[in-house]
Amino acid sequence: MIDIHIERKAFAASGRAGAHTAIAGLELHLAEHEFVCLVGPSGCGKTTLLNLIAGLDRDFEGHIRFHKAARPRLGYVFQEPRLLPWRTVRENLALALPADVEPALLDELLEIAGLTAFQHTYPTRLSLGMNRRVALVRAFAVRPDLLLMDEPFVSLDAPTAVRMRRLLRDLWQHRPHTVLFVTHDLREALELGDRIVFLSPPPTRVIREMTLPPHPRGPDTLERLYHRIRGD
């Protein structure tokens, strides 16, 4: 689906800080309908990479090529919720909804996220975890071709996180799309992904890729994989 080759992504010098090379010589290929997890140290450039793929930042050397002609429709769960504070939950979702998605989907997703009672509330009156769930619902609701997720399940309590992970897998199985999923939680990556990509500290490259056995994976398989990785 996408070929990513980032020769160099640097941030301009500013103030006392000199120019800072965040990514250098990163190569990544995402296949159609693949679920790739991205793991790497804090500050290594994961968010930067997602922004490049989303087309939010075009100031880099290299290329990002989509196989299909048109840019894919995006869902992006940012690292912060990024909701419009002056619009209610429902309005925030409705604004992002493309014309070809029927609003009934929203009701369903809100129900699963446990937000039905809060759909007419402003984000400023909700907890951070609730805001993050709204952002999740928004990304799911647009029926994306490419779903970028930057630590989406952080700040969710365990049962909700389980529910959201299940929802993600269901949606993904039901309507094939490519997912690029940033997480610091190895267990989560092992549970969800088809492949895990490990990034180095900056200047960032891919240091290791690991293709996972096919789903479903039992708890024992996961534990085994987890310890194998941690063992290195």
Added chain:
Amino acid sequence: MIDIHIERKAFAASGRAGAHTAIAGLELHLAEHEFVCLVGPSGCGKTTLLNLIAGLDRDFEGHIRFHKAARPRLGYVFQEPRLLPWRTVRENLALALPADVEPALLDELLEIAGLTAFQHTYPTRLSLGMNRRVALVRAFAVRPDLLLMDEPFVSLDAPTAVRMRRLLRDLWQHRPHTVLFVTHDLREALELGDRIVFLSPPPTRVIREMTLPPHPRGPDTLERLYHRIRGD
């Protein structure tokens, strides 16, 4: 150290949403030098509770009593970093530092947090995880009597998180202070806390308390405890 009794904490009705009772009849006692973990569903009122304890919100029925006469010195790791974007990392820390703490402590903490190279950078030029680390350093640096932490280790990669947890325990052992620690990660709570307090969905009360065996706890003990709790 503190007796907390919150008869009722409600948020005023506004817009289409009616008045919302977040906490009702919550009772909590923190002993001197105790490390208490707070676990509860997203949106149950954990942040609200921390704000009440911090004195940021005085609009509630009930009381919060400190045993010592004066209000304890606070360290508060908010759920978001809450750094001043127009001040560098160093300046942000220096501003919060009380007069009786020597600035050399900052260097040490910044080193452990892996931020030494970034101390003269503005928070807007750092990743979210790095911002969170700065907020952590700030809370540690003030040498608080009472440390409130709202999911402090979220968004940190595994090695950094391990390092920060160790730092927290070291500081805590070195200079006794009370910690109230909100987390969704049961493993983390088991590893760090003296006691875990479980909260109900709103209107929120304490549904269960669990005193943990003394430190150090080996990985096996933790796994056993984890499965015991999940097993309920």
Added chain:
Amino acid sequence: GSRDITVGALAYGTFNWELTVIEREGLDRRQGFRLKIRKLANPQAGRIGLQGGSVDLIVTNWLWVARQRSGGYDFTAVPYSLTHGALIVPPKSPIHTLADLKGKRIGVAGSPLYENWILLKTLARRQHGLDLEQDARPVFGAPPLLNQQLRQGRLDALLNYWHYAARLEAAGYRRLLDGGDLLTRLGITPPVPTLSYVFRERWAADRRDTVTAFLRAAYGAKDAICGDRRVWRYVAPLTGSTDPKIQATLRQRYCQGRLRHWGAPERKAAARLYALLHEAGGDALTGPAAALPRGTFWADFVLPR
């Protein structure tokens, strides 16, 4: 040309008295023209209107006409009135001659380009060797504000426009001298007016009859105001004052200022006045021309009988 004349007038000015009388008494119909009045709040507004062609005729100082003519405009003037501004002192003021002005605070209406101020300076220098700019303390400001300052005792003497001066006189203040006295003492006789009806020469050339008819009506109105009690009764409120004493003083000054003669001697006196002001005030006041530009006064004007 058409028989309409749009006239711009200050709402509480004496010109407005005349226009009201022309309208009420139907003098315009009788003389065969149609009068349209635009009331304005500020003297500058009239000039702007005349420049932009929004009004055809206003009353203003002919020095301005002379200056504009040097700049290529074809404005021209017809004498309006002989009333001049005056130098006023408080009732018990120790100032009795110009020499007493030494070291005093003198309020001057508008700006240092006020022609009476220039004449006063010239006279003081010639008669007493006083340089009022240096030896006295002139204060320039808005006329009503200056009146107030004099009443508050913040000024020792005030050179103001005639209708402001008249108000002070009605309140018992003393007139030390007025613009007419200044001219006489500087040797400019016979009396010449400064206020004039002003319009465009080319505009007037197209409708000489209408303009003449208007001027005849206006002069008729002057006589009516001064001679007819019935007329004065409805003109009096137009003074903007309800105080009969002020009204009477204003009427008296207005009527004293009626023009009796307009001929070669007057034109010559005007030219001398121009030359004197040009010498004393420089290009700023009169424009660059050293002598009164030809056509400053409308050649076709004869004082109506």
Added chain:
Amino acid sequence: MQRLIVPLSLLSLMLLWQGLAAWLASPLLPSPWQVFGRLGNEAAGGELLHHLAVTLRRLGISFVTAMLLGCALGILMGRHPLLDRWFDSWLTVFLNIPALVTIILCYVWFGLTETAAILAVVVNKLPNVAVTLREGSRHLDTGLLEMAQVYRFGRWKTLRHVVWPQLYPFVVTAARTGLALIWKIILVVELLGRSDGMGYQLHLFFQLFDVTGILAYTVAFVIVIQLIEWTVLQPLDRFANRWRR
């Protein structure tokens, strides 16, 4: 208690004024009673209402025009650095041309007409609005703009739902100080070339040094603005900020 503050504050303002007037005991500061009495008379005579209506009409038209154009220009300049650099000096120039100059030029070119008057006010006010909104749109939240881009809000939706609410405080500032500024300019505009309106009337009072009249007209205008504040601006404020915690 809360509800009493506004009346109490107004009352105290009156008392302050009354006290000052009593203390000075000068015709130059008439007491509120005199001024309100005069206001009543003038209003009863219909004169005041006529002039007020005329001025408010001019104010309304030029306010709306200046706000619309100024907001558009300001937002464009705030978002497009090239445009900003290009028009920056122009803005400085137009911001600092004395009102007098534009007014005279407008009148001279377009005659002593209503259009000229309104144009003069707009030219004077527009750069102010533009400067205010430019400052506002320079500091928009990048995160939200990126979100709008990812979710393909398009130009109009982004403007309406993302940009505008952030500009709101600046718009309010521009509106509040704008009404006041226009009022100041309109007085000069009316003074120099109209035969009606508050400015015309105020200047006549000034020539007669009728401070009571001046204050009566001022009070009339202030009352209108205060009513606009209470019935339009403040409810709008509450509505626009309903989401704040």
Added chain:
Amino acid sequence: MQRLIVPLSLLSLMLLWQGLAAWLASPLLPSPWQVFGRLGNEAAGGELLHHLAVTLRRLGISFVTAMLLGCALGILMGRHPLLDRWFDSWLTVFLNIPALVTIILCYVWFGLTETAAILAVVVNKLPNVAVTLREGSRHLDTGLLEMAQVYRFGRWKTLRHVVWPQLYPFVVTAARTGLALIWKIILVVELLGRSDGMGYQLHLFFQLFDVTGILAYTVAFVIVIQLIEWTVLQPLDRFANRWRR
């Protein structure tokens, strides 16, 4: 390319002016050459510089005073709802008293003095600053304020490091539109009761209908303001926004 924009923009403004002047061919819109020629003459004569200096002195003093007091009042009102409610109407009143009225009253009470002139300007400008800063301080980031409270920043540190940077865009707006407004008011102030300064001089030109003179003085002032923009405001802008990404 970037560096060329400003000169190009200024040049095009000149050309526009020149074109308009050539097209109208009227003494009421002199060409830039005439105006700059006149500017040179007046500057060489020393007159212009004298009046400019006088006006800038008045402008400086009243600007600083109005900004300081206005910021203080605005911030207080923005942060304390009770104070806001109390002074809200007062602000509306003072915002909408015509410049003429305050100027006259100041002159009448304090005489035609320098103090009266500066006071009149301050009284006119202050409510504008206050309204702008009130709007700014109503919308402060609660999260950061809470942080400051928890970490015991105290009043002064909070003001300086937390509140002030957030108010910055509003302060800039108040300063930019403020210079322009003060300039407009100072012209009237000088016109009504001072014997020097740009306003006094402009009034003379106005009486003589000397548009070239008016524009020459206007241009002189605009140049000063543009220099202030380039040497003070814009570097300050860059400095204050150095943290933005």
